[in-house]
Amino acid sequence: MEKAPRAIVVLLLLRLLAHFGAVALNVSTNPGADEFHVGVILDMGSLVGKEARTSISLAAEDFYAVHRNYSTRLVLHVRDSMGNSFQAASAALDLLNNYNVKAIIGPQKSSEAFFMKDIANISEVPVISFTATSPSLTYDNIPYFVRATISDSTQVNSIASLIKFYGWREVVPIYIDTDYGTGIMLDLLEALQGNDARVPYQSIIHQSATRDQMTQELYKLMTMQTRVFVVHMTSSMASVLFTMAKEVGMMNKGYVWIITFGVASLIGSLNPSVLEAMNGALGVEVYVPKSTELENFTIRWNTRFRKDNPNDPLLKLSIFGLWGYDTIWAVAHAAEMARPTKDKVQMHHMSNSTTTLKGPGNTQNGMNFLDAIFQYKFWGLSGYFDLSERQLQPTRFKIINIVGKGWRDIGFWTAKDGFSQRLTKPRSNRTYLGTKPYLNPVIWPGESTNIPRGWEIPTSGKKLQVGVCTSGGYPEYIYAEKDPIITGITTASGLVVDVFEETVKRLPYALPYEYVFYNTTENISSSYDDFVYQVYLKKYDIAIADITITYKRSSYVDFSLPYTESGVAMIVPVKKNINTTTWIFLKPLTFEMWFGSIMLFIYTGVVVWLLEFLSNNKNFCGPIPKHMVMIYFSLFAKKEMVERPLSRIVLIIWLFFLLVLTSSYTASLTSMLTVQQLQPTVTDVHELLRNGEYVGYQRGSYVKDLLDELGFSKSKIRRYDNIDEFRDALSKGSSNGGISALVDEIPYIKLFLAKHCEGYTMVGPIYKTAGFGYAFQKESPLRGDISKAILNITGGDTIIQIEKKWIGDQNKCRNVGPVTISGSLTFESFKGLFILTGVASTSSLLIALAIYFYKNKQVKSGNGEQNFEQKVKGDTIEASFIIQFTQLSGLSPGCIARNAFCSIFWNTADFA
Known part of the structure; x- marks a missing residue:
């Protein structure tokens, strides 16, 4: 780069030998004013050059018409670069050495500015361009360059x-x-x-x-x-x-x-x-x-331009002309603010006969002038004119x-x-x-008002290349073959192909395509990865098959929306109906539930018996054993047989508990007797892991990686190729060299169950996946339209008809879909009822004991009449407690008197 300025100057010197036409515009109207010489370099043959020259001339006139008292006057020296970088640099040298210009406006082109940047750096004369917009022109490479336009x-x-x-x-x-x-x-x-x-x-x-x-x-x-x-x-x-x-x-x-x-x-x-x-x-x-x-x-x-350029009637004022106008105002103002010394840039002839440009050795003049331009901000014809950042900021x-x-x-x-x-x-x-x-509506090319898609299948280009292959174990999804002898044409069929062809039909434009056969190898998974990778290599525009959308594959291709159900589930054998035994009535409740219910039943009977015993109820004084009384009162006690309101509260809560328990028991037992034939042998994949059972998967499927993540050892995982092998392995079971469950994607499971409905069912899904999708090249414009069409298909009856064609009528098989298992009722589900009943019984017993001991104490300290009064008083205390209890529960005494439910424990005879 050091040799570039020297070579440039040699060529420029040759240009200076020729006659160089010059035009000087001295706008001084004050004979005593100091002249400030400014060079202007434009391409006079261009549209911008022509309009800028008129704008510059008018700007100088207008500025000094407004600022008549300024002591400086611009003298503009206009040069024609003829659109040539050498000519622009030659003009700059001529202006610097023969006219001692203190600033140069221009050049017009960015390439010209680059060519003369060394001249500007050496001469330390500011260069202000209102037309050079290249971002490569920066302060770093041209310190004295100012862009009076945008980048x-x-x-x-x-x-x-x-x-x-x-x-x-x-x-x-x-x-x-x-x-x-x-x-x-x-x-x-x-x-x-x-x-x-x-x-x-x-x-x-x-x-x-x-x-x-x-x-x-x-x-x-x-x-x-x-x-x-x-x-x-x-x-x-x-x-x-x-x-x-x-x-x-x-x-x-x-x-x-x-x-x-x-x-x-x-x-x-x-x-x-x-x-x-x-x-x-x-x-x-x-x-x-x-x-x-x-x-x-x-x-x-317009008037001045038509006068100066009668041969260009079509040229109109643009923003470049406005920037040229505002630039002259900024330069004229800076010339007044910065009073330069009368230094002169000179050409020095070196001993090797080359020509060099030597600056004045003092940068103060140039920097003062730049500072004045940077500080001058005003509203010009082009808008707010601010060069403080060395360029305009729109x-x-x-x-x-x-x-x-x-x-x-x-x-x-x-x-x-x-x-x-x-x-x-x-x-x-x-x-x-x-x-x-x-945004207002647009009239697009071809006078169209519809927004263009932005891409088309070229009519002169080849058809869209659609890669196809045969599914490893499920040809119902896709089967492809190529005729190697006669035509060499690739044909494809299956659910995947039908969905794709239906999708293309629903596009709002014609999409010519042809199938290209991809031959899979024994390892289906790696082949599918390689198959999808061909799209990344741009061998295919689209790849269609039973391709699962995975994170790994999405890193180098884009996928459409899925067109199948997503998820991974298990196929397991169905249990026979083994619960129709003598003791099936015990299964609706777990052991904990049976034990808790019996204990609460005995406890409630004890509490009711104690409550009535403390009140001297004559119904408890017969020859019936005490434990029989407890059982009877916990189940069959009526309002007429119990006298205390506390006893009635306990019985009401206990009866509510029995109502809920018996209803739940009846529903659970009914479910076991009617739905039990659909119960699978395994309901949880972790159960297989705990029991050390064998599981299977389709050869090459990524499900193997999932099983590894779940913790299955390699010795417990077996691979199979097709549906018949799956069925044989499931029928044998783990103990006979088979498997207890087949783990696969739901679309494959639906096809398996459609063929082998009896004896097998689906459990899950146990893992979420994205489903099957079509693979596109990254940022393919087709992906959005194809995905929209897929949504149209999967949201209607079309996908159902396609699935019925290739998979069969799934409604005929009750085993398709997740199975709901009817389990026993657990203690955890009724914990709240147990607590409510136990708290009510215990609280009533404690209150009754407190009343009993209080009454006995009062009886010992008084006579017979007082005993009667104390008895009434004790019953009144209990009645008062009941009233407070009902008020806390939201029931008023008036409600108690009117409501039949409340009247169970509200009877004035009880307190007589």
């Missing part, structure tokens, strides 16, 4: 957001191989990737490409699936590109074209025939706020749609709020993912 990288997020807004997943950028074209690509690719868009191909067009070369590249793009293109090139090349695209048929329905800021900003100056060719394209522009000053300036600019972009020979706004974009139809419309915090109503 192309500022628009990439708006483009990426637009791609995501319409749901396109693939984009092809088309750009020229210059600093301007390539500078944006890194930022654009990063922005697209951040918005889930993929770039399968980049179309690079040489800046000197002919029309035939462009046509050839367009035909190449037509053979690809992607139909979304982002065009980033100069306006002249873009005009040729779109003209050729229309000729080859790429401006028809289904295509999407997006032009970047460089072309969109000059859309008003393009030839009407070019605009007609661009019909339907979208563009990104920097938003310029409307103002009275801008309207008045536009009228003046806050809003406008999205345009080219229609007819003009264009219209369809919305605006900001980094904060995303898209909107109007800048003044209040926005919520919603992202643009849900804000499609906030």
Whole structure:
């Protein structure tokens, strides 16, 4: 890199030998003012160069018309770079050495700025460009460079957001191989990737490409699936590109074209025939706020431009002209604020006959001038003009749609709020993912109003390659074969194929495809992994088979939504009805439940007997043994036989317990007598593990890894190839060289049970999986449409008919589906009732004992009359407790008097 400046200067010196035409614009109206010489380098043959020259001239006039008292006056020296980097650098040397310019406005192109960066660094003269937008031009490589325009990288997020807004997943950028074209690509690719868009191909067009070369590249793009293109090139090349695209048929329905800021900003100056060719394209522009000053300036600019350029009647004022205008205001103001010394950059001839450029040896002038520009912020014609960060920072972009020979706004974009139809419309915090109503309708290429999918199967390309193979143990799902002799055509059949073909029929477009046979080997699992991997290698566009969606496979392909039931379950033999025995009536309750019920039954009888015994109930004074009385009262005691309210409370709660228990017992026993024939031999996979039973799986299935994770030893796992082997192994059982259960995916289990319904059933699912799906290449545009069609099929009757065709009528087999086992009633289920009954009985007994001892104490200390009064008083105390108890439970005394349920324990005769 050190030799580059020396070689450049040698070539530039040769250019200086020729006559160099110059135009100086001295706008000084004050004879005593100091002249501040500024160089202007533009491509006068370009649209931007022509309009910028008019804007610069008007800007200098307007600035000093407003600031008449300024002591400095700009002297503008305009040079024509002719679109050539050498010419631009030559002009810079001429301006520095012959006119001692203190600043250079331009050059116009990014490539020209790169070419003359060493001149700017050595001369220490600020270079201000309002047209060079390449992100590669930075402060790091050109310290004295200021961009009075935006960087192309500022628009990439708006483009990426637009791609995501319409749901396109693939984009092809088309750009020229210059600093301007390539500078944006890194930022654009990063922005697209951040918005889930993929770039399968980049179309690079040489800046000197002919029309035939462009046509050839367009035909190449037509053979690809992607139909979304982002065009980033100069306006002249873009005009040729779109003209050729229309000729080859790429401006028809289904295509999407997006032009970047460089072309969109000059859309008003393009030839009407070019605009007609661009019909339907979208563009990104920097938003310029409307103002009275801008309207008045536009009228003046049009008048001046027509006078200066009578041969360019179509050229209109663009934002580049506005930036040129505002740049002159910033430079003129900085010239007044920073008073430079009269240093001069000189050419020194070296002894080796080369030419070098030597700076003044003092950077103070250049830095003062830059500081003055950075500090000057104002509202210009282009909007808020602030160069404090060495470039403009746009806050809003406008999205345009080219229609007819003009264009219209369809919305605006900001980094904060995303898209909107109007800048003044209040926005919520919603992202643009849900804000499609906030963009106006678009007229797409081909005058279509429907949003293009963004991809197509190319008519001139090959058909979609659909990989198929034969299922290892279940050909009902898929069977494929290739005719090796006659036609060589691959045919496929099965449930998987029927679902796929039905899905293709429901797509809103034609999808030509052909089956490609993949020959599986003995290890089905590794073959399926290899089969799916062929999609990653782009040998197939889609792979269809009974492919389980797994995490490993999803790392290199994308899957559609599943079209089968998901999960892993077990096939186990069914038990015979062994419970129709003499003692089956004991099975509805567990041992703990029987023991607890009997103990509570005895305890309740004891409590009732004690309560009545303490109240001297004459019904307890007969010759019947005490334990018989307890049993009788716990089961058959009536209201007339018990006298105390406490006894009646205990009996009511006990009877409620008996009601619940007997109802549950009856239901459980009924279930055992009617459903017991469906009970499987095994209900839990961990039971197999604890008992050391053998389990089986389909050869090559990933279920083996699942069994390993569950803790089964390799010696207890057996593999089989087909349904007949599964059945034989299950019929033998673990003790006879077979298996106790077959662990497999539910779709396979349904097929097994459809063929062998009697004697087997499904238990589970014991493990969750994603089911079967179709494999696509990463970011395939087909995946979304196929998945939607699958939802349409699986949500209706179609999938039922397809399954009935290949699997059979599953409703005829009651064993299909999880089996519900009727178990015994456990103590845990009735714990609350046991506690309630026990607490009620114990509390009543304690209260009765307390009343009994209190009454006896009072009897011993009084006479007979007092004894009677104390008895009544004791009964009143008990009655008072009952009243308080009912109030706490939500019952009022009035309720007790009226309610038949309450009257069981509320009787005034009990207290007489």
